Amino acid sequence: MAHPTELAPSTSSNFDWLRRVGWLERIGLAGVLAITLIALIGPLLLPYDPMLRVGAAYLPPGGSFWFGTDEIGRDLFSRVLLGVRYTWLPGLAVIGVSLLIGTSVGVFAGMVGGWVDTLLQRVVELFLVLPSTLIALAVVAALGPGLLNTMIAITIFWWPWYARMSRDEVRRIRARPHVEAARIAGVKGPRLMLRYLLPGAAPALAVAATLDVANIILTLSVISFLGLGLPAPAPELGAMTSRSVDSLTTYWWLPIIPALVIFLMSMLANLAGDGIRSALRGA
Template sequence: MTEIAIAPARPRFNWANFFRRVGWLETVGIVGVLLITLVALFAPWLTPFDPQLRVDAAYLPPTLAHWFGTDEIGRDLFSRVILGVQYTWLPGLGVILFSLIFGSIIGLIAGSAGGRIDMLIQRVIELFLVLPSTLIALAVVAALGPGLFNTMIAIAIFWWPWYARISRDEIRRLQKRPHVEAARVAGVRGPRLLLRYLLPGAIPSLLVAATLDVANIIMTMSLMSFLGLGQPAPAPELGAMTSRALDSLTVYWWLPILPAVVIFFMCLLANLAGDGIRAALRGA
């Protein structure tokens, strides 16, 4: 039987009209996220001073020489915050990427297989979703030992089910679409049907969920770091820097406040960017 060419479903996304579909605030968020990513990637080359070495007197307030002041041993706080963005932002993106890929694959299998396989995978997903994920993640890190990689593992274990559920639901919905039915009639089966006709249609929903999840991941990783379960000192993690300086809040306010403000703006820009991408995909 001759296979009929059927146009696959593709993500409804047009780069040419992208910024026309989002407001100026969301555009600020998208540009901000791109800048944060660049800062995280090139952080060691952007720090004006060595983040680990004493460069001036201790407890200096913010000045033109030291924009964020100096810490308890005279290290430049601005340099440490820049490196702290790398310790927080890139691992957060890594957790999102792993969860997105792994969860999407699990959802593809469940949605396309149906029957008992789908039922079994759904029960596993529901089990992960009803567990107190943050508490268990804390327990996992406590058992494995403090460290950035262990924190990423603990969070990723409980993050992928959300993407698996979205992927599964999208695949089940797309299987009833006319272009998929036409592809089946034309003889398209197996991995080709999944990858060419089903997965592209699920990508927009997965992408929106991932972009909106960045802020949640950043907050969760910062919480772990704040509780002392992140990278051991003297690594400049933003949450740990805030936690260690809380006793100095009323005297040397810049030590806990400025790293926390950076976390706040990272989450704010990530949420704005997620809203912008959602608006662009829905308006395509």
């Protein structure tokens, strides 16, 4: 542990982590922050009502309609902007809930050990060996199309990855001298978990969760593409791409622009995950 006088270095050293992050990764971190802000305040930025006809059908990008209009005459930019909200925020919610469930199970299993650890790991392994995407599609089909049902289906098969990772991290951290010293001193239970075990596992979980945002976005988009997300005319990016894929050679902007936005969000999320991993390296 650093001496207290070492915890207040010069101002420039507070940004040492930034030197470990490449310029592409910085773009990813900035992009993730920008997308999150857009998703949160997106409805305030809409130039037109995304559900109403505001112009002629099939207008190409340009002029008053930056992304053109769709087959009904709705503004595609407004629909894509709202579609980012319907994809990004649910993705973050799935990551958050999965992380909470998985970390709780994994840390508890790693801390307690014994037959409890064995039992919980068998349950986790049962989920991990199942084809998660196919089962998630089956769960959504059984529960009925809808964004909430999609989020529930993905969460069911996502938390075990965090449970496995957090359990392995906790078992590794338990063997460290400062944890052994704390246990000998009588620290146990929730205090041991919250003060010694969980902080040690947090960096690896943070990196994994950030990198998983791209996978969650793609999974949500695939389910939406197959028509199991929000019902029409909700502007989900995957559904917008699916409904207009036949127009690829004529009105290319209808399927291409939503698909490019999905790709951009996934790429920025991956770059941000790499940035966080680089920032934590050697920290």
